[in-house]
Amino acid sequence: MDRRTVLKGLAGAGSLAATGGLSMPALSQNAAARTLRFVPQADLANFDPIWGTQYVVRNAAALVWDTLYGIDANLQPKRQMVESEEVSSDGLTWTFRLRDGLKFHDGEKVLAKDVVASLTRWSFRDPMGIGIKAIQSDLVAVDDKTFKWTLTKPYPKMLLALGKNNAPCTFIMPERIAKTDPFKQITEYVGSGPMKFVRSEWVPGAKSVFEKFTDYVPRQEKASWLAGGKQMLIDRIEWVVIPDPATAAAALQNGEIDWWENPIADLVPVLKKNRNIAVDIADPLGNIGVFRMNHLHPPFNDVKARRAVLTALNQEDYMRAIVGDDNALWKPLPGFFTPGTPLYSEDGGDILKGKRDFAAAKKLLAESGYTNQPVSCIVAQDQPITKAQGDVTADLLKQMGMNVDFVATDWGTVGSRRAQKAPAGQGGWEMFHTWHAGADCLSPAGYAGIRGNGDKSWWGWPTSEAVEKEVTAWFDAKNLDEEKAAVARLNKAAMEDVIYAPTGFFLSYTAWRKNVSGIVKGPLPFFWDVTKTA
Amino acid sequence: MVSYILRRVLATMPVMAIVAFFVFSLLYIAPGDPAAVIAGDQASPADVERIRQSLGLDQPFLVQFWTWLWRILHGDLGTSIFTNLPVSALIAQRIEPTLSLMTITLVLTIVIAVPLGVVAAWKAGSWIDRAIMTFAVFGFSLPVFVVGYVLAYVFALELEWLPVQGYKPLSAGFWPWLENLILPAIALGCVYIALIARITRASMLEVLQQDYIRTARAKGLGQRSILFVHALKNAAVPIVTVIGIGIALLIGGAVVTESVFAIPGLGRLTVDAILRRDYPVIQGIVLMFSFLYTLVNLMVDVTYTLVDPRIRY
Numbered sequence: 148m149d150r151r152t153v154l155k156g157l158a159g160a161g162s163l164a165a166t167g168g169l170s171m172p173a174l175s176q177n178a179a180a181r182t183l184r185f186v187p188q189a190d191l192a193n194f195d196p197i198w199g200t201q202y203v204v205r206n207a208a209a210l211v212w213d214t215l216y217g218i219d220a221n222l223q224p225k226r227q228m229v230e231s232e233e234v235s236s237d238g239l240t241w242t243f244r245l246r247d248g249l250k251f252h253d254g255e256k257v258l259a260k261d262v263v264a265s266l267t268r269w270s271f272r273d274p275m276g277i278g279i280k281a282i283q284s285d286l287v288a289v290d291d292k293t294f295k296w297t298l299t300k301p302y303p304k305m306l307l308a309l310g311k312n313n314a315p316c317t318f319i320m321p322e323r324i325a326k327t328d329p330f331k332q333i334t335e336y337v338g339s340g341p342m343k344f345v346r347s348e349w350v351p352g353a354k355s356v357f358e359k360f361t362d363y364v365p366r367q368e369k370a371s372w373l374a375g376g377k378q379m380l381i382d383r384i385e386w387v388v389i390p391d392p393a394t395a396a397a398a399l400q401n402g403e404i405d406w407w408e409n410p411i412a413d414l415v416p417v418l419k420k421n422r423n424i425a426v427d428i429a430d431p432l433g434n435i436g437v438f439r440m441n442h443l444h445p446p447f448n449d450v451k452a453r454r455a456v457l458t459a460l461n462q463e464d465y466m467r468a469i470v471g472d473d474n475a476l477w478k479p480l481p482g483f484f485t486p487g488t489p490l491y492s493e494d495g496g497d498i499l500k501g502k503r504d505f506a507a508a509k510k511l512l513a514e515s516g517y518t519n520q521p522v523s524c525i526v527a528q529d530q531p532i533t534k535a536q537g538d539v540t541a542d543l544l545k546q547m548g549m550n551v552d553f554v555a556t557d558w559g560t561v562g563s564r565r566a567q568k569a570p571a572g573q574g575g576w577e578m579f580h581t582w583h584a585g586a587d588c589l590s591p592a593g594y595a596g597i598r599g600n601g602d603k604s605w606w607g608w609p610t611s612e613a614v615e616k617e618v619t620a621w622f623d624a625k626n627l628d629e630e631k632a633a634v635a636r637l638n639k640a641a642m643e644d645v646i647y648a649p650t651g652f653f654l655s656y657t658a659w660r661k662n663v664s665g666i667v668k669g670p671l672p673f674f675w676d677v678t679k680t681a
Numbered sequence: 682m683v684s685y686i687l688r689r690v691l692a693t694m695p696v697m698a699i700v701a702f703f704v705f706s707l708l709y710i711a712p713g714d715p716a717a718v719i720a721g722d723q724a725s726p727a728d729v730e731r732i733r734q735s736l737g738l739d740q741p742f743l744v745q746f747w748t749w750l751w752r753i754l755h756g757d758l759g760t761s762i763f764t765n766l767p768v769s770a771l772i773a774q775r776i777e778p779t780l781s782l783m784t785i786t787l788v789l790t791i792v793i794a795v796p797l798g799v800v801a802a803w804k805a806g807s808w809i810d811r812a813i814m815t816f817a818v819f820g821f822s823l824p825v826f827v828v829g830y831v832l833a834y835v836f837a838l839e840l841e842w843l844p845v846q847g848y849k850p851l852s853a854g855f856w857p858w859l860e861n862l863i864l865p866a867i868a869l870g871c872v873y874i875a876l877i878a879r880i881t882r883a884s885m886l887e888v889l890q891q892d893y894i895r896t897a898r899a900k901g902l903g904q905r906s907i908l909f910v911h912a913l914k915n916a917a918v919p920i921v922t923v924i925g926i927g928i929a930l931l932i933g934g935a936v937v938t939e940s941v942f943a944i945p946g947l948g949r950l951t952v953d954a955i956l957r958r959d960y961p962v963i964q965g966i967v968l969m970f971s972f973l974y975t976l977v978n979l980m981v982d983v984t985y986t987l988v989d990p991r992i993r994y
Contacts, residue, residue, distance in 0.1 A: 330731045351761075400838060558956070606726070
């Protein structure tokens, strides 16, 4: 019996006498062991994985909604809700059949018409979905278990599109819900995944609760990321929002929570010293730091000014500012794709290697016609990663002789200001920082930040015909060798045109109490096969 | 008195209207875009624009203001842009933790600060007075989050007496409710205790110089009776005033305290809403707090008549 139990007993007795008997809930040891308390990376403020594409929404949605295919740890799309698929010899018609036993949380069977409605909504919001929609001839339910997608042009990446884990995923909803305008939020949270969302206990900003869906029929294969048998070994998962990292660390040490998704690097040494806590790398695919320049206005509308930045930029400075002195958490990244994955390339990346050359950078800057005009650097101070990068960039540009207008603000403001195409003096910007999840940078598939399609491209609006040509080449590639060749050329072109400046590759930790087991490394927290002892 | 209270309640209407207009205007001109936050980092500019349109954020100022005002006049605070839940429901979810925290803090403050101030005045110039005033200086100087971290470290991590974070509703039992509020209430109450103790001391010192106190002493009344019955009642008006003003201090402090101790109250709801630019939620909370504060001022004014019969409205 510990001190808190004694104190509880005393106070309980006192309060019982004082109040005439207010009860305390009894939670048996078994019930406690079947409930996992998890601190997510952010608050689940909304719960429509197509409308809002934040990672936290995707992570929660993976519990509630199932997908047709799922990416496994080998980065291959595997069948999930689908039993079989068939593609016509001309590559224009895909026919899919759903597996048996699929049921929504409201008890209704999952039918092909639900899938058709869900894919239609998804294809308005997802870059790959938009690509498929552009060549779509028809998408229909053939019968209750079969649906057919007819295209006007072959789309070799179909299974990847249906199984990828970057948001928005192809989460399957009942037809009545999936018919919601893709730009409006759904109001019912009914899926066919292994856990049900307990809406009555949802307190946005504080808590989200998921309960085991007993009618879920997992696949027979072993679970691997979003693929395989999603066996739930716990009955209830509570997502507890703890905004302060020091409090989250204390709560984990105190046993008030079981798993903290992403402890900040500063607190990891404290957690590692605790014999009841395990700490490990959360996601081997990590993150890519991003220094994004505006290609529409001087000075960065001139490729020489952008190359000047790459010539002087020292990725180690950025990475140390983000992760501190832990060398296990970062590595240089002379490219745009996730290191350690099949398409990773360093072609064209020499400009980021070796000793930094400020003289050459200044020369390039002068050649670009830069005349000491202020360059606006908008930096979100409420995001540690963007703040760290912004501080390093300000120093870097000053050393290059640039006149930096450092705009310290919050992420909400960066989000709106970066959408402005006007020059900085009229509400626009010259640079901002962010980061991409490595899982989103495995290929050009959902990698919006690598595109060079001008007005339609991501913030900064780079135009690069060479980049776009190689993106198309990758989509059309028929095998891995062709894909690798296309991405290598793409990497080189993106580096030459400086689509953006990669500031390095970094990882983060996850931490859990040792009475929890089954946690695997991956691009999102996977709860299947996780167990907990009392 | 009744007519006075009615007049004051009616007077809150124009105050609320002005607050409503300013809150809406300030949010309108403030930088930031909820659509961009909703859409996520990978969204295209076209997606962000579509979401903005669906939320009605592309409408002119007057159209947006009139739509919002019309809803308010019908008792509808609107719907959160992010959660798609009614603002009134979000406030209802969060009001119990905040009111619980503020109540415990207020009780703790009055129970500790007033006697401390009285004793300091009684023992003015002594080491007891100096010790209490030194404590008050610390209370003023230490930020809430520092006190919070220290308390959590000592009483939760080291001694394991109390939980680090969270909140349990009163319906879960008295002790589960109270154990989550003790540390936050002490952290939040520190500044408040210091303030009330100093005001009580100053006010008591002035009263203790009065002739009627000397007379009471001459009559042979006991020290406790002089201090707590005769002196304190006459010193109460400024103390009550500061307690009322301090409610605003508590509201501000609750924002930090709720974040440090992960209490799902209105303070955290406010911060989250501001960071996300969830305009309807910010507007609803500010209106509610303005109304609450106006009510507190009214209660303070009414309390004056209880402690000082000379005051009449």
